[in-house]
Amino acid sequence: MDRRCAHHAERPAxxxxxxxxxxLCQECxxxxxxxxxxxxxxxxxxRAARRGLAVGGWLLLAIxxxxxxxxxxxxxxxxxxLLAG
Ligand SMILES: [Zn+2]
Ligand SMILES: [Zn+2]
Known part of the structure; x- marks a missing residue:
C-alpha cells in the first residue's frame, strides 16, 4: 500500500x-x-454530536x-x- 496524503502529495498516508x-498524513x-x-x-x-447533545438536553429539561x-x-x-380537613 503506497498511498499518499490527499493534501500533501509528498507525504505517505x-x-x-x-x-x-x-x-491522510499524520498532520492531516x-x-x-x-x-x-x-x-x-x-x-x-x-456538529452532529453537538446537535445530539442539544436534543438530549431539551429532553431532560422537558422531563x-x-x-x-x-x-x-x-x-x-x-x-x-389539609385545608379541607
Ligand atoms: Zn473525510
Ligand atoms: Zn497531509
Whole structure:
C-alpha cells in the first residue's frame, strides 16, 4: 500500500478518513473518539454530536419541567386536603 496524503502529495498516508475514505498524513489525520477523520469530516462529526447533545438536553429539561409540574399538582392536592380537613 503506497498511498499518499490527499493534501500533501509528498507525504505517505498515515490514516484513512472514516467518512470520506480520504488518505491522510499524520498532520492531516484528526482522531476523535478513537476514529480517524479528515479536518472537514471532523467538523461535521462534531456538529452532529453537538446537535445530539442539544436534543438530549431539551429532553431532560422537558422531563424536569413535567416532574416539577406533577409535584406541584400533588402539593396542591395535599394543600387542598389539609385545608379541607
Ligand atoms: Zn473525510
Ligand atoms: Zn497531509
Amino acid at each position: 498515515h490514516a484513512l478518513c472514516m467518512t470520506c475514505r480520504k488518505a 489525520a484528526a482522531t476523535w473518539e478513537g476514529i480517524h477523520y479528515c479536518a472537514s469530516c471532523l467538523v461535521k462529526q462534531r 424536569a419541567i413535567l416532574t416539577l409540574a406533577w409535584l406541584h399538582a400533588r402539593m396542591l392536592v395535599w394543600a387542598g386536603v
